[in-house]
Amino acid sequence: MPANLCITPDLGKEDMDPEVSTRMIILSSKANVSESEVVNFLHMLNLPLTIKWTCYGAMISGKDKYVRQAIRELRKLDPYGIFTKERGFAPGDPRRCRGHRYGPREGFHQMEKEFRILDYVGEALKNPRDVEIEKKEPVSVDYFKEVLDKALEESEGSSKEKSEDDNK
Template sequence: MSEETETRLIVVAPDSEITPDHVTRFIHALELPITVKETCYGAIIEGKRELVRKALQEVRKLDPNRICSKIRGFPMGDMRRCRAHHGSRPGFPQLEKEWELLPLIAEGLRSAERGEKIEEPERKVKLPVKELKKIVEEVSQ
């Protein structure tokens, strides 16, 4: 993959009303000269970096807090990752876990947009040894 080419995973949160099919059709409708492949979690897009980023910017407008992306380290169809040859699915458990967490991330983003402040949790202080000994003695009696 050249420095000018980029491959990105577009991941749609499980609680989004947007479907992977909708994402794929939307990207095709942009008529950009990039490659698009629908997946179970969203889509994979590949092409010139500027065009891929333009497509990503447009598709995120559909559901900004529930459509995320990340760079894929391998081009589409790469033998090291392609399932067409019935290989393993390296990296999929990580992506699956990230996908499951997207509703929580989306809620955090919505809270930030509303200007909600995050309360700092109380820091737990370690129990001094003297106090522990005192508790043990009290319970032992």
């Protein structure tokens, strides 16, 4: 096994700290900020965080209270175009870093699918409206039985016609 595909990577103490969290910051396609603006803004907050620029926005890691503070401040820039998602591994963790794994990491394709609906989510957040969902009643047993009986009768009728045609 190549050295950079280590099953038990040498992780620091911070990686095992339950107070440390890592969040992905994902920008929708209609976001009013760019990836570079996000990263620069996060650096300007001067919080003790690890900040990584990514193709979808950024990733931040650090004590949970600082991560949440950074996200609160960041979302003020564009509350309907900046989304966050928990990530279980710190930036550069060799178990998930694509530079160590030779290809996209697990979950990237899921995030790619989620990215496609972010504009709709942002629009719904910007323009909320009341929605009523029509609760459909289950089909009654009597009606279900009636439909099955009718289908069986039709099936038997078509079977008789085929057999009569075959006898001619």
